[in-house]
Amino acid sequence: MFKDTPVVREQIKKCVRCGKCRSVCPIFQVYQTENYSPSGQVFLVQMLRDGELEVSEKVAAKASDCLMCESCSSTCPSGIPVPELVAAARAYIGEQRPSAGKDLIFGKLWTNPRLLRKAVAAAGLADSLGFRNIARALGMTSILPGDLPQAEKILGKIPRASARTRIKTVSPAKGTRKTRVAYFLGCGTDLLQPKVALATVEVLNHLGCEVVVSPNLKCCGVPHLANGQKKIAEELVQHNVNILHKLGVDAVISDCASCTSTLKGHLYKDWLKVKVFDLSVFIVEVLGIPSEIRALPHPLTVTYHDPCHLVKAQKIKDQPRQLLKSIPGVELKEMAGADTCCGGSGTFGLTHYEVSMKILEAKINNIRQTEAQAVATCCPSCITQLSYGLRESGLNYPVLHPIQLLHQGLYKR
């Protein structure tokens, strides 16, 4: 029951509406009124819990006005996990207002990696209207607003082949095996940024890891949680935990900030017994930065964007930078507001195109001012969003995961 969820029962009363969250919320920065503030979200959940407000289209829309970026929760003096509260409210709203479209996408498609891969591959093969047609056929239009034609531009050119189809289930370590790890291949990396996944596996192998990529693992569950499909998210947790426990690995690694923050977060914390690492942390702190990295063929000025789910949810800030600095030829140039959200946040950019673009605009301006030649970040959703922002602004920078640059330093001449 929604009302009995521990977070709903225990956390709401801690909000004293001090407003500190207003100072960091990317959505509030755009609208600047209290009805778009994190403190407002807490109040909305309270009103729903206490029956002072009934579920309606408007209430569902208000609950959807949250990126779940954790900017608020990471700064809240009372320590309120606002995104967890919002997720609980969305789940409750989902129960009260079932949506056939959402069921299809999150229940049938996004729980079945093979089907999801096929759908995305089909979109990749289709013409420019392909995504829209497929989205319509899948009922996605019922959860996405009218700006779908614009939203699909964010995704850009969808790769024809997913990473999973190009990676073996077990990739052996190069040289002596130091450890056996599970690579949690997130949906975003798999389908939209397959090159990141290939680089991750190859670099981990290079550093002595036997890498297991189980074909049976499914989505981590964060898109489901964000879209009010908590029950499905919980089923995914059980499914994934069972598989991960059977793999006999020393650690679970992911190059996706959202996946690692989910695997370490409240959904998994009572279940998952294997330690989870962000890829950059695992390389910098466990495996050690390799000494044999060669200089890039041409010096490259890189600016780094902190994904919210890394810097806010996991307090990981230094390790990706250390990784970048370890590559000869890379000059790291900090942008202003490196840790502010890019507005992507998984499906948010698709469902809230307009506000997402306003948040992105500020980010792109900060990137522009660095005069960097490339942007690095550790999240497939951020890569997709930033790539779109740069394309639209006529800036020709590539957006890369640090692992791709490290891969270049290890393998490219």
Add this chain to the structure above:
Amino acid sequence: MDRTLLIQELEKKLGQEKVISDKVDLMYYSYDSSFHARLNRFMPDVVVTPRSTEEVSEVMKLAYTHNIPVTPRGAGTGETCGSVAIQGGIVMDLSPWDTIEEVDVANMQVFVRPGVIHAKLNQRLAENGMFFPPDPGSSLMCTIGGMVANNASGLRAVKYGCTEQYILGLEVVLPNGEIIITGGMQSRAVKSVSGLNLTKLFVGSEGILGVITQIRLRVWPKPKGRGIVMAVYPSLDDAPASVLEVYKAGILPSGIEILDQSAIQAVNMYRAEINLPNAEAILLFEVDGNPASVEWEGLKIKEIASQRATQVEWATDPKRMADLWEGRSVVATAAARVRPDGSRVFAGEDISVPLSKVAETLREIRALGKKHHIKVVNYGHIGDGNVHTAPVIDPEQPQEVEAAQRLVDDIHRLAVRLGGTTTGEHGVGAVRAMYAELEHGAAVKIMRSIKQTLDPKGIMNPGKVFGPEEE
């Protein structure tokens, strides 16, 4: 006037995008930080977000014609229900109107619109080597308009005083829509004794006399040096005594802050790396000025405090200073951390007492907490006798709520009995209006007649500052 008609009229004047009328959206404007607003729902009929003096004036004219209450609002971080429409009507959210119109470096002043955030103003001023000295703990979220309307002060009032000392002039829209400028129409003078001081009348008036639409602020050169002495006391009584001894030595720190044992615990629970020592009380003395005098004053304070404190730290490292100051700033909210199922409530949170009575006040508050069986966290601006009291209760338990209300009343009356006041800097709003006669006696009549002159229809933020005249 019918609500639908009112909304239509407002949309005609301001445009739809500046009028919030959906019932769900209005709900977010039913509260501020006060305990009172957590216990009640004060729904406005409509919210407007004007972005020009003319728009404010248009709204006021409409409200005046139709006798509709108007409640100006900044960030809504107040703790007194001051920006909440307790009688319904229009809430005027001025926080999106956040333009810094002009930084007049040569004349050491700045022109801002009411929604400018305190921290952002100081960020901008720092580019020119200047600063606006009052430093409310809510710097990241509070607006300058709200600071002016409440005459806010905060952590540096010991040396730099309150907001009022920096207001050179205001643009105000009166309840009937008329626009006036206080402090001189063309004036950029940094001092003036011309005319009755209307600027000071509006500063701290909590929105009951008019809407402040532009603020001309005096700003100061930013000091080059800064340091913090942290002194750790085994007994609560020793802390106020140390403060008086520092003053006696001829030193005026820019801030003197106290954290009691529970407050220390709360700060450490908020962020462990701040790592405050466990003790009955900690004092933070901030000194600023030229680097040589900062060093001298810091070491002198360290020497004086050492006579009573068991541990004294002189911090000049920016990271350590930022941590200590952040610890003190967040304790207002972080106080709740001392009780896992509890919440800090903002009520009875702002008494100010004579410096000579601080020790007695802290002792009495402790006794009152015991009497009402409520955990009380104390912190505040001890350098000017301003004690912030944070009752930590489970606000969802009616018995605890009632006990807290009795405690708060006792605290307010204690302050007045000891020769102090119910509010040092947060204001009266709706929650302390009942003490107006107790604190001001016959002077409340004069306050009412000033209000009557400027706002004959009583539409500006009704129900605040003082209650209606008794029949």
